Amino acid sequence: MxxxxxxxxxxxxxxxxxxxxxxxxxxxxxxxxxxxxxxxxxxxxxxxxxxxxxxxxxxxxxxxxxxxxxxxxxxxxxxxxxxxxxxxxxxxxxxxxxxxxxxxxxxxxxxxxxxxxxxxxxxxxxxxxxxxxxxxxxxxxxxLPDPKDFASSGSFFKNIYVDESEVKSLDERGIPHHGTKVNTGWLIENVGLKGKDFYGFKISEKASLVLINESGKSYADLEKAISEISKIVEEKFGFKLEQEPNVIEG
Ligand SMILES: Cc1cc2nc3c(=O)[nH]c(=O)nc-3n(C[C@H](O)[C@H](O)[C@H](O)COP(=O)(O)OP(=O)(O)OC[C@H]3O[C@@H](n4cnc5c(N)ncnc54)[C@H](O)[C@@H]3O)c2cc1C
The missing domain is CATH 3.30.465.10 (Uridine Diphospho-n-acetylenolpyruvylglucosamine Reductase; domain 3)
Incomplete structure (x- = not known):
């Protein structure tokens, strides 16, 4: 139809x-x-x-x-x-x-x-x-944290996709995935970041891809939070996190 x-x-x-x-x-x-x-x-x-x-x-x-x-x-x-x-x-x-x-x-x-x-x-x-x-x-x-109670844009980080040829290595490293889609929330959780606060932006306890703005005051603070979270994940797993929401320039 x-x-x-x-x-x-x-x-x-x-x-x-x-x-x-x-x-x-x-x-x-x-x-x-x-x-x-x-x-x-x-x-x-x-x-x-x-x-x-x-x-x-x-x-x-x-x-x-x-x-x-x-x-x-x-x-x-x-x-x-x-x-x-x-x-x-x-x-x-x-x-x-x-x-x-x-x-x-x-x-x-x-x-x-x-x-x-x-x-x-x-x-x-x-x-x-x-x-x-x-x-x-x-x-x-x-x-998911209810956006009525917690300010968020839903998943802040995208799930990472790998090439078909890399799937075997995910299994060897014990990284959960759905086909070529890496469970990226798991990566964030596995480096111990669930519930952690970065400059007022907290990684949700319920869903690790979600960033909750608890007391963040500026876009500069958000950028610092993204950069630190990404660095920690990349250092352990070698994957780069990518942001999901569009940045609207004002
Ligand atoms: C709690 C929560 C859960 C979420 N879960 C998911 C999920 O499971 N999967 C998922 O994919 N997304 C999810 N999102 C993200 C969000 O719901 C989607 O991106 C949705 O499409 C945003 O719709 P909006 O009308 O609020 O658009 P906005 O957020 O206002 O806009 C999003 C972008 O689209 C552009 N845009 C909006 N309307 C139009 C239009 N008519 N024409 C051209 N451009 C336009 C805007 O300029 C902006 O760049 C979630 C968000 C939240 C807060």
């Missing part, structure tokens, strides 16, 4: 409406805060799904020409937390509508372990999109 959704629509409302009628494709992205128009920018993703898997077209206003344009999915250079909208064409387009194609039915890929465990622990057998979306929201609530 084809859905053309206004950029200002709340992302999770879109999920609620489509899962209610049995559409699969975005149910694992339930509970991600933000709008539909922002979703393609970093190609939001969670629990094995990404916005790009269902996006077919972007409708945007080009700030350079003032014209309304349409971009096909393959013109957007989507990959993990990446698109032209946060790289080569950063701040060039205003996305006012997004087209998605979803399928009626159930997810075919294997579920993430934490999601499967949650469903099993609640003795929920159904894997229909609405059930999964609700399970994702419940797992997220239990694992």
């Amino acid at each position: 084809r859905f053309t959704v206004g950029g200002g629509v709340e992302w999770d409302d879109f999920i609620r409406e489509t899962t209610k009628i049995g559409c699969t494709g975005v149910e694992c992205l339930a509970g991600i805060p933000g709008t539909v128009g922002a979703a393609p920018v970093q190609n939001i993703g969670a629990y094995g799904q990404e916005a790009k898997d269902s996006i077919t077209k972007i409708f945007a206003i080009d700030f350079e020409t003032g014209a309304k344009i349409e971009l096909k999915k393959d013109e957007c250079d989507f990959s993990y937390r990446h698109s032209i909208f946060n790289s080569s064409a950063r701040e060039r387009y205003f996305i006012y509508k997004v087209e998605f194609v979803l399928r009626k039915g159930q997810i075919e890929s294997e579920l993430y372990g934490s999601l499967e465990s949650y469903l099993n622990s609640k003795q929920i057998e159904s894997r229909d999109p609405e059930t999964l979306a609700n399970a994702v929201r419940a797992v997220r609530d239990s694992k």
